[in-house]
Amino acid sequence: MIGWIRYLGRSGLHFFERLGRGSIFFFNVLMGLPFLFFRFRLVIQQLYVVGVLSLLIIIVSGLFVGMVLGLQGYNTLVDFGAEESLGVMVALSLVRELGPVVSALLFAGRAGSALTAEIGLMKATEQLSGMEMMAVDPMSRVVAPRFLAGVISMPLLAAIFSAIGVMGGYFVGVGLLGVDTGAFWSQMQAKISWSDDILNGVIKSVVFGVVATWIAVFEGYDAIPTSEGVSRATTRTVVHTSLAILGVDFVLTALMFE
Amino acid sequence: MIQTRIVEIWVGLFIAGGIAALFVLAMKVSNISTFSKVEGYELTARFENVGGLKKTAPVTMAGVRIGRVGDITFDSTTYEAIVHLNIEKQYDKLPTDTTAGIFTAGLLGEQYVSLEAGGEEKYLANQDEIKITQSALVLEQVIGQFLFSKASEGGSSNGN
Structure with missing residues (x-):
């Protein structure tokens, strides 16, 4: 019994310790951001690694998610004779939920794990300590550009995901299943509002970008500097980011769409 | 490089x-693109019942959208709803005896305001009121009336 309570206490302490270290780390990263005004090239380099290299998987998944939504939505809506609403259904689900959430999950798998592994290995091979020895702050030189690149990439990737998904839904709905083109677009435009749906989706993806990149760079920076430690940190990044995104998404949805 | x-x-x-x-x-x-504030003028119309009419619902004439519903307010002295209609600038030749009605697009669709032109030679200007209006059709009321008339019909035929 005592052992069980002790275990609970230890994991609680461990959790809060990590949370505290993570918050201090987050604060330090924010402090490192002004440095990037003078070295924006570093951010561009990371935008390429984090954003451009994630494009392919985002585009392909967006296209297929949109096409599947078109197919499934059509099969349901046609029973009610409401297949003209297909456009609304596809676009609303993409813009509000699937675009930000699925692209954030893919981002965690594609870019977040790479960030953790990279920073973790830098730590394991003592590159970070080497930088400190040369009076270069690894926080602003290594971590901050990656963080900023992730936060910038996420909303752009989510927007691309949603736009491509709508095109996929259009392709299946109008091209293959014969929904009327005019009704598809006009119903969509009538029902979807710029400020309520699309801007809220963008806000969501910015928040996801902060959460996902924060977890990724923190796990890398906090990893035990062995090959096993780095591999564990990479796994933790993907699992924790996915859980955090789903949880944050629920809270944001509850706040935004009453 | x-x-x-x-x-x-x-x-x-x-x-x-x-x-x-x-x-x-x-x-x-x-x-x-459709919501951007268009140049136009505002008309008001009083309805006994607006049903499920909402802001930004279309205002049509002969089935063509000529504006959108602005505010919907309640007049506490006459117990009527006041609907403000934003009509686009180019449709400035609505006769003063134009009538307004609230209809439903399809059986379960959105509600919209439909205007029907009258024969007057004077035209409605900004802030004018449309005098002749037809309230929204509330499905429950219609069904209730139908059942009531059916029942009374059945009762009279039994009596004979």
Whole structure:
């Protein structure tokens, strides 16, 4: 019994310790951001690694998610004779939920794990300590550009995901299943509002970008500097980011769409 | 050096693509293009019952959208709803005896305001009121009336 309570206490302490270290780390990263005004090239380099290299998987998944939504939505809506609403259904689900959430999950798998592994290995091979020895702050030189690149990439990737998904839904709905083109677009435009749906989706993806990149760079920076430690940190990044995104998404949805 | 150039070009394309996607979502998917504040004038109409009419619902004439519903307010002295209609500028030749009705698009669709032109030679101007209106059809009331008339019909035939 005592052992069980002790275990609970230890994991609680461990959790809060990590949370505290993570918050201090987050604060330090924010402090490192002004440095990037003078070295924006570093951010561009990371935008390429984090954003451009994630494009392919985002585009392909967006296209297929949109096409599947078109197919499934059509099969349901046609029973009610409401297949003209297909456009609304596809676009609303993409813009509000699937675009930000699925692209954030893919981002965690594609870019977040790479960030953790990279920073973790830098730590394991003592590159970070080497930088400190040369009076270069690894926080602003290594971590901050990656963080900023992730936060910038996420909303752009989510927007691309949603736009491509709508095109996929259009392709299946109008091209293959014969929904009327005019009704598809006009119903969509009538029902979807710029400020309520699309801007809220963008806000969501910015928040996801902060959460996902924060977890990724923190796990890398906090990893035990062995090959096993780095591999564990990479796994933790993907699992924790996915859980955090789903949880944050629920809270944001509850706040935004009453 | 060539390496950095390619990286920069790709990043430029990525950012441009992301912004273009957002632009597509704004213009093609959302209502921002139709919702932008159009130049026009405002008319008011009083209804006994607006049913499920909402802000930004279309105002049509002969089935063509000529404006949108602005505010819907309640007049506490006459217990009527006041609907403000924003009509686009180019449709400025509505006769003063135009009538307004609230209809439903399809059986379960959205409600909209339909205007029907009268024969007067004077035209409605900004802030004028449409005098003749027809309230929204509330489905429950119609069904209730129908059942009531059926019942009374059945009762009279039994009596004979």
